[in-house]
Amino acid sequence: MDVNGFADQLPRVDSRTFPVEDSTRGLKFVRDVQPDFVSPRLAEDGDPNAAAAAVLIVAPAAAGKTTCSRAIAARCGAPLVDLAGQRVGATDFTGILAEALGMVAAGQFRDLLRSNNAAIVLDALDETSLLSGELNLQAFLQGICRVLRGSVGLGNVVMLARLDTADWVIDTFKQEGLPLRRLSVEYFSKGEAEKYIDLKLDRLYKGALVHRDNPKPYRAVREMVLGRIARGLGVATGDYWGDESAWRFLGYSPVLDAIASYLCVPNFSDMIGSLAGDTPSTPESVPEWQIIKTLTEDLLVREKGKFLDAWQYEDMVSKDMFDAQALAYNPLEQCVRLLSLVEAESTDVDLPALLPEPLKETYREQVAQQLRLHPFVTTDRQYVNGIFRDYMYAMVLSDQIVDQVGGRVIRQLRQADSLPSPALAPFIVEMVNSSDTGTGAFPADRCDLLISSLAARRDSALEYEFAIGADKETGELQVRRAARGRRPDDARVPLQVAGRSLRLPSRCQGLSVDYAGTVEIVAPGQVVKLGPSVSIRAECLSIEAGSLYVESTEDGPVSIDSELVISDYSLHVRTFGGGVFSVAGAEIEGSLLNHRAPRVPGEVALGDYFYTLRRILARFRSTVHLGSSRRLSANRAQLDRYVIRGDPKAARIVECLERLGMLSTDGESFLLDIDRLGAAGINHVDVRNFRATPEIMSFLQNHMVSGSAA
Incomplete structure (x- = not known):
């Protein structure tokens, strides 16, 4: 139906x-x-x-x-x-x-x-x-x-x-x-997707319907574009619509909007040569969105070519004085002008640097004409589709655009009635990790927008997990995407953390944070929801909201561990689910004080070792099967940098687990042997859920506390 x-x-x-x-x-x-x-x-x-x-x-x-x-x-x-x-x-x-x-x-x-x-x-x-x-x-x-x-x-x-x-x-x-x-x-099938593109082109063409008049070359180019994106997903040529990951992406209407705009050309034969090669993505990227980013940028380059063809400048100044090919109407300038036009209703944008005085007037005139016909916006100054809007928003969030209109965009994205767009974050990941135009790192105080955008693609067959680790100088967001029928894949985003707080979204699920600084959740008068499966460790955690809903389950507990926890006493906290919600901190202010974690039985040092063990085990998520042995893996560099380094108790636990054969290394990963861990009386699920069983406490007493001066 x-x-x-x-x-x-x-x-x-x-x-x-x-x-x-x-x-x-x-x-x-x-x-x-x-x-x-x-x-x-x-x-x-x-x-x-x-x-x-x-x-x-x-x-x-x-x-x-x-x-x-x-x-x-x-x-x-x-x-x-x-x-x-x-x-x-x-x-x-x-x-x-x-x-x-x-x-x-x-x-x-x-x-x-x-x-x-x-x-x-x-x-x-x-x-x-x-x-x-x-x-x-x-x-x-x-x-x-x-x-x-x-x-x-x-x-x-x-x-x-x-x-x-x-x-x-x-x-x-x-x-x-x-x-x-x-x-x-459901996502569109092959026939539905092709029909969708055809009908979008009916609206995009201002004159003759080139795709209807030249059906054979048009269909060939359309198939080449779809196949190129499928290859970017790692799907072999052939019936790629039968692959679920390809179907879920190619059948997604915003992606089809971008493809339709890319196909809106006067001559399809000219496109065939340019589609012969593939654009490789970086190991940290989201492959399919690398292709969409390339298509979007190709449109901007195409617009620059149209601009240069229409702008008569050579009679007024020589190329020796001004290299128009390099400076005029480049993609960045186009995006700044389009954002100013739509967001601020302004055309007052700085001219390119080194533009000679004799060219300025004709440049302004040609820009005004070109913007009216730009494929990213409609004649009534609206974005043609969400893909083009999010591409430009991603340029703002990754600091490629830093003027006043950028600040307006960020404020708008954080308005109470603003829903996260799923295309925003993949563009950010690509821009940050791009080898040619990358900004190197993403500001930690904008992570709320990045995480909420990625989580917007969650559905019954696609899940995301997030892990953030940072010391005083550097940090990283790791994104794990698990789609039904496929192995999980990871993307990494370097974070700018020096002098910045980490801002989290008002909806957090499947999130682990180790941050050597301040973590903020800012949603005045709104509802903040944590869980299932959220762990936040920081020097300071501040929550500003009207209500806090905590969903903690047996497999997905929610925990806060911070030197200082700040919330208002008027914050209404509601918990549901069968798991543990625990707040640990040297100083807890506000209504979260009612959820202070109980001290683990035994000596103070024993309790400290228990919480340290939990921090270590929380980093192990991926299941690895080696023969009959089942193991969990964690990234070695992350575990060392954000958990072990500077914490003698964490270092002693890791050394002990290695000595007992429970922990081993394999390239860039630590491998945790669940069976050997269980034989020693340690159930990693119990530890994650703050269940201090006699077996776990006995292990810590015998191997960590007894005879230790730590």
Whole structure:
């Protein structure tokens, strides 16, 4: 079943019966489906529940939820409620209907809804969750549940959300005892992706539709571009659409937007030669995004060529005075001008250095003409797609653009209603690690934007883990990406840490931090969520938020270990899950004091060794099978730099584990023998979960404390 087929099953209502009296609450009737809409398939999540009155459609970030919501509403005549920018609460579902339609009409519509004679579509639950907070979102969802009690409707209340917000919807309906049907938007298939590109090109071409007029060379070039990206993913030529990782990337609509823009050329034959080679990626990079970055930069180079062809400068000044090929309208200047145009509505940008005076006026005139036709922006000064926007935002965040418009972009990305974009972080990784244009390191005080962008691609088959280690001078973010059916791969981002605090996002999951400085989570009045599987160790941790939700599970505990822990006494802390939430620190201020970690039984030194052992074992995550032995691996350089160095207790534990044959080295990795560790009475899961079993404490007493002066 696809989106169109799903919409056609919903009950229809005549919108003329319900004129909208007040559109400020986001309710509207959509008349037509977008002409370039390609209907994606929907997969059933869990057991089908066709009798449920409500349906939740889940999609990854930037995968077209809003476009799907408009298509569903248009095909079945249902009102579409756009919750972006709306603050919601307990009575707002019925309140929105009453304010938009009037009290009498709202009552009539609710009756039609409950009798399965009307449908309604609610979009942007993610945006309203950020503005309203999870508790108010939950109250809003409970209001929907109250309306649906006793309803005979069949999936006629349709909600669309990302994975994180979807969890709140699922939990609320479960608590309220109401069934909920769950569907997920699938990535495009080969045929759907090709149709998507074709329809995008219909809109991008301003005149003749070159791809329609020259189908044979166009299809050849389109296939070459798709195949080149697949090779960047490490997928052999052939049916690369059958490879899940290739399908998940090539079937992702923002990627297809970028490909369509790249293919918008007057002559496809000229492109074939330029596509013959591949651009290798660095070991630390995200391979598929290296290709997308290359395509994006090729567009900028192409625009420079157009500029030089149109700009008449040789009659006024010789090339000896000004090498236009090198200085004029380069990619960096284009991005600065485009950001200023869209973000600040300004065209006042510095001219290139060394531009001779006689050329300045004609340069300004040609730039003004060129910007109006630039492929990255529309005529009404909007970004053509999220890929081009995020490429330029990544230039700002990686300090390639440092002027006032850069500061405006960073503030905008941190606004309460700003959702992280999944394309931003891969571009940053590529720019930082690039051998030719790389900035060398990423500012630690912007890690919140980097991590939240990567985590935005999480779904049921793709997980991310993050590890940050830093001393006073240098640091590193390690990103582990685990996709279903593939071995995990790693990317590394060097961090600028000297004199900087480390800023973390308001949503942290699968994160380990060892930072020799201050760690901040800044979300005034908002909800911060930690867990599952979060460990933060720092000199100082500061949390500024309205509420703190901690999800700690048996396999994913949450721990804080800092000399100074700062939070406000008004911070509301809520914990759930069956795991341990522990806060350790010499000085703990605020409401987190109520969660101070209990001292491990025994001598002070014994407790210190227990916590040090936990820090060491927390670094071992990757499973390695050597014969019948199962081992965990950790990066040697990271463990030495951020855990062992400067800590005599950590050094003694590592030396002891090596001496007992539990720890060995293999190239750049430490290998931990789980079986030998278990034979000595140490269960690494118990240690991670702060379970100080008699066997573990006996091991530490015998091997670490007895006879030790440490």
